[in-house]
Amino acid sequence: MLIDSHTHIGNIPFEVGKNRVNNLPGKDLIISLEKYKIDFAIVSGIEGAEFDTDFNLASKKMQVSQKEGLERILGFVRNNLNKVRALFWIKPYTELLTKEIENILADNRDLICGLKVHPTLSNLKFTDRRFYPYLEMAVSHGLTVQVHTENDGRSNIKFVGKMASIFPELKFVMVHMGMDSDNGEAIALIKGTSNIYGDTCVVKHENIIKAIKECGADKILFGTDSIVNGIDTCKKYIPLIEKIRETFSEKEAANVLGLNSMRIFDLPVSLK
Ligand SMILES: [Zn+2]
Numbered sequence: 001m002l003i004d005s006h007t008h009i010g011n012i013p014f015e016v017g018k019n020r021v022n023n024l025p026g027k028d029l030i031i032s033l034e035k036y037k038i039d040f041a042i043v044s045g046i047e048g049a050e051f052d053t054d055f056n057l058a059s060k061k062m063q064v065s066q067k068e069g070l071e072r073i074l075g076f077v078r079n080n081l082n083k084v085r086a087l088f089w090i091k092p093y094t095e096l097l098t099k100e101i102e103n104i105l106a107d108n109r110d111l112i113c114g115l116k117v118h119p120t121l122s123n124l125k126f127t128d129r130r131f132y133p134y135l136e137m138a139v140s141h142g143l144t145v146q147v148h149t150e151n152d153g154r155s156n157i158k159f160v161g162k163m164a165s166i167f168p169e170l171k172f173v174m175v176h177m178g179m180d181s182d183n184g185e186a187i188a189l190i191k192g193t194s195n196i197y198g199d200t201c202v203v204k205h206e207n208i209i210k211a212i213k214e215c216g217a218d219k220i221l222f223g224t225d226s227i228v229n230g231i232d233t234c235k236k237y238i239p240l241i242e243k244i245r246e247t248f249s250e251k252e253a254a255n256v257l258g259l260n261s262m263r264i265f266d267l268p269v270s271l272k
Contacts, residue, residue, distance in 0.1 A: 001258035002241070003040045003269065004033070004234070006146070006175055006201045006223025007084075009076060010046035010069075013062045015053050016121055019228045021046065026076045029227050033083060036234040040269050041084050041226070042261065044116035044146070045073040048089025051123045057093075066091050066101055074104075077111045085267055087116035087146055092130040093123060097137055105141060113265040114144035119154040126159035135167050144171045144265050146199075149186060150179035157185045164196050171264055173197045173221060183207040190215045197264060199223035200256075205240050209247055217252035221260045 009026040016022065024046060033041055047064035051057055064072075066088075073086040088105060090097075105112055115138050119126040126147065138145055148155045157178050164172050177186035177198040187207075190198045191214050198215065200208045201223040212220050222241075226233040245253045262269050 001254065001269070002038050003042075003222065003258040003261040003267070004038045004224050004226060005042045005173070005221040005261040005265070006199050007041045007043045007226045008046050008228055009043055010072070012047050012049065012058075012064055014049075014058050016046055016049040016051075017053060017228065020053050021228050024227050026080075028231050030080060030083060032226050032231045032234055035231065036238070038226075038234065039258070040261075040267060042087060042113060042146070042223075042265055042267075043073065043076070043084045044087040044089045045069050045076075046089075047072060048091055048116060048118065049121040050091050050093045051121055055123060057123070063091075063094055066095050067104070070101065070104055074108050074111055085113040085265070086111055087114045088112055088143075089116040089118065090131075090134045091122065092128070092134060097133045102137055105137070105143075109141060110268075112143065113267060114138070114146055116146050118148040119159070120148055120150060120152055123154065125154055126156070127162055131163070135163065135170060139167060139169050142266070144173065146173045146175055148179075149174040149176050151181060151185075155179075157181075157189055160196060161189050161193065164193055168195060171195050171197065173199055173264065175199045175201050175223060177203050177207070177211065183211065187211050187214050190219050197221060197260070200237070200240065201225045205243060208240065209243065212244070212248065212252070212256060217248060217255045218260060220256050221264065222257045 047069035
């Protein structure tokens with residue numbers, strides 16, 4: 001059982017993130033999952049980005065609305081029900097949480113397993129009040145929150161710590177465990193906070209092993225950012241999978257490589 005808890009698709013008219021991506025075809029993600037024998041994936045649509053790589057706010061006509069982004073990702077899940085579930089990528093800078101969006105989420109709750117929050121690409125501190133209505137909605141619908149982390153004044157580790165104490169009912173998965181850091185602050189926070197988890201995406205392999213040892217094998221999730229570097233994004237994680245299997249017990253490795261995602265995002269995957 002191998003579950004990638006962190007993947008992306010989507011098509012927007014501006015470049016986002018450090019990889020400066022704007023077009024990630026869903027069919028390429030499915031090809032990649034099959035090629036690398038990933039059983040299941042949690043996917044979010046980059047259409048949720050509000051600012052481009054260089055922190056320019058995308059013009060109104062370049063923005064893909066929350067509703068459109070949500071409908072696109074739901075369509076992708078419906079076409080690949082045995083392979084993926086979606087995160088709803090929120091747009092708190094340019095939009096509000098409307099009743100219409102909440103109704104779409106409620107009606108498709110079985111296809112959505114959480115929220116994607118990217119404070120950097122929303123150009124907001126994660127502690128900003130504009131996130132609160134979305135997090136309150138996540139509480140009422142039992143959605144897990146996947147949050148980008150990077151100490152850039154927006155997606156800081158300590159902001160996640162604060163929000164996890166304000167919303168103790170929510171589970172927060174800190175992807176990248178503090179991108180471009182030594183991951184020490186993230187590891188300490190995950191270790192000391194019951195509702196905060198971390199993922200392996202773009203984290204040095206030695207730090208992932210350290211995180212599993214210090215935080216416990218039930219706190220770290222396998223995730224790769226496929227397919228932001230193309231169909232073979234996952235390739236560099238194959239040695240990591242082997243390293244986790246040889247370093248930890250069968251049960252611990254199974255947790256990191258899939259069971260944690262199943263449990264934390266309540267995925268409809270049967271064990272094999
Ligand atoms: Zn990502």
